[in-house]
Amino acid sequence: MALGMLKKKRDSKMSTDQENENEQNGNQQNGNQQNGNGEDKEKQGGGPPKPVGFLDPRMKHVRRSVAGKWLLTTVVLMIFILGVLSIYWACLFHVDQNLSSLVVYVVDFDGQVAPYNTSGVTPLVGPMITDMARSMVASNEPTLGWGPLPPSAFDYDPIKVRQAVYDFDAWAAIIINPNATALLYSAVQNGNTSYDPLGALQLVYIDSRDDTIWYDFMAPFMSSFMTNAQSSIGSAWTRQILQAASTNTTLLSNIAAVPQALSPAIGFSEYNLRPFYPYQVIPAVTVGLIYLIILSFFSFAFYLPVWMQYLKPEGHPPLKFHQLVVVRWCGTILAYLFLSLAYSLISLAFQINFSGGNPVSSSTEVTSTVDGNLNPDAYGKGTFPVYWMLNFVGMIALGLACENVAMVVGQPWTGLWLIFWVITNVSTSFYDITIEPRFYYWGYAWPLHSVVEGSRHILFGLHSRIGLDFGILIAWAAVNTALFPFAFMFMMYKNKHHLHEYWA
Template identity: 70%
Template sequence: MVIYGHPRYSRGWEDDGPEDTRSSSNEQQRPSEGEQSPSDEGKVAEKEEESEDPGTTGPNENANKDGEKQGGGPPTPVGFWDHRLAHVRKEAMTKWTITTVGLMAFILAILSLYFGALLNVEKNLSSLVVYVVDMDGQSPPYDATGHAPLVGPIIADLARTMVASGTPTLGWGVLPGSAFNNDPIQVRQAVFNFDAWAAIVINPNATAMLYSAIQNVNASYDPLGACQLTYIDSRDDTNWYDFISPIVSAFMTEATTRVGEQWTQMVMQNATTDASLVRNAAKVPQALSPAIGFSQFNLRPFYPYQVIPSVSIGLIYLIILSFFSFSFYLPIHFKACSQNLQRHVTAADLNHSTSNPMVIRL
């Protein structure tokens, strides 16, 4: 560019000053029609991305934008039931439902095992054998008193009636006193040897002592001397207290009632011809009511009480810990694999894993 008539601009465009240089550089940097600058290209790309994916802006981003509009600080907290947290609530409830349903199914499956194990308990009660040994008037001198046995036959008939009733009950086994040589100690030995869960013994002098109390006014008569119950609750305290003891207690109550009714009726009938029986009975009332009782002998009580955890919750942990066999996978055992036959190593591991819980449970 040449400007004539002025000495400053008499030179050609090559000698233009800084202003012309800047203007020329701006003209060179200015894009031509149809072209875009790099900054314009970036803005266009950002707009295209926003227009192509309008759904990526979620509630949290909206909240952030709101916070930025308010002053550029953190987003404003909102309540749990805010509409912008709908997707969070949905995800939380879904996971909670899956977890709860899974736990319910697992617990139901485990409890079903116990339900199945106890499903036929009533039908299997007959496998719990309880002896009823009738020694009443079976050995001298009580076999020659001149009075027919009363207590023993009534209780034995009651046991037979319960077995024949068809209702779930214990395995009552009625045995004569001769099976144990009319010795109550031998009956206790049978219970101690786990031949039966319990035994009810009608003592040889059961009926004879009743007659003696009324006829001879024996004020020291003790109804508990007529019969005895022998058992071992420590054999299995759950079986005894949950299944056996309730039925045995009901049996003894019914036996006492039946003997008392028949014995009182017999005394009153004889009193019509012998008025002294009524006076004697008034002096020995326990000979009429309850007439008989049951002495109870627990051969092996569940004692001391500190052993309760070993058969309850402590037993669970004992079983779990006793099967820890990680020590059998130490390097020394793998070293043996290269020197011995594999089947020998396997047999040794099985032996160790089996003997470990057995020794711990001792």
């Protein structure tokens, strides 16, 4: 009986030990399962996972994933920076080689027009100026496109040279007046005290055509050329007259009465046909236009949630898809109409002239910027509506492209698109394409180029290419309108919308 009791007690102990071991194994398995599944027991209990350190073994796969994605993102952004920002840096990379595209006419009328062609005076000023221009071209040094032309190319009419500059045939022109040398001789032979050296030559240009091109690239060369011309001609002329005066006392007394006939002897009268004025117009034709792109770009994010309400069946059925496309397109264009009006009103508010009134309207005369006169706008009292419509069509061309790309690529790539869109437009709009490498000639078809060119014409009364500018912008609007429904459809497909539910 005692043995039986001992055996029963031993079996009971063994059973208890087995239960304890099973419980321990179960607890260990539960612990492993909890560690492997990221604190499942805590989640089931309603509490958040307990934060761990960066080097926790359970964060190993997360660290690898984050490092890989960080590296990939950084490499992509570096490639983008090198590729796209290089477009802007490179646009002026070959300016020295392309300076010759900035044509400067040099037209010698000296002694070529009656009565100075039969006066018996041998021209001095004209031949020396044209020889200087030819030597500049032959120097093989970076220089402007000096182009000596005979007066017959302009029917012996200096005014037609000015017209050529206004018509953008040349960036500037140096005109040697028909009486340039004859007046010099008359001054020293007759003691003409009214002689004005500035009556010998003319410099004609239009800085509002592109103020950056003129002041940064052309003006230094022009200033150097005019200084050298005065020095060379003054030296040659003074030597010639002093030799003659050594045996002619009358000539010597005349020189004393007319010292300006020896120094500086000749000078340049400058005619800036359309001055870049007033200065508050600078944003309207340069950096301010960047905001036209930015406004059209960000309008997508503001208006998209508004249009998408038509697709959410919250108390109403969804709108038919093709009608939604039409409604959204019309709403976007209408928004551009008012946004471009607000943009245009800024220029009006800061007193840029949009109502005519400049006393000079001739294309060959210098417009007045004194006595309160401002920029010589192109269309009088109709200037502002034309300016508004240019900005409106420009915003459609720039904005619909942004809308389509934003719908196709989505976030975060739309930010990269904005950078690309701004850089490619600025590179071919704020600098004249003729001084850029030929790679940039596609910029003639880019929308902002037409907006800048059209704005300069409207605000300064420059040579008109307004029909071409509007045509290019309308073409952009038409192409992006045709792509608009397909881009919208692709966006909905990416967002898992079932398009077949909305087709009528």
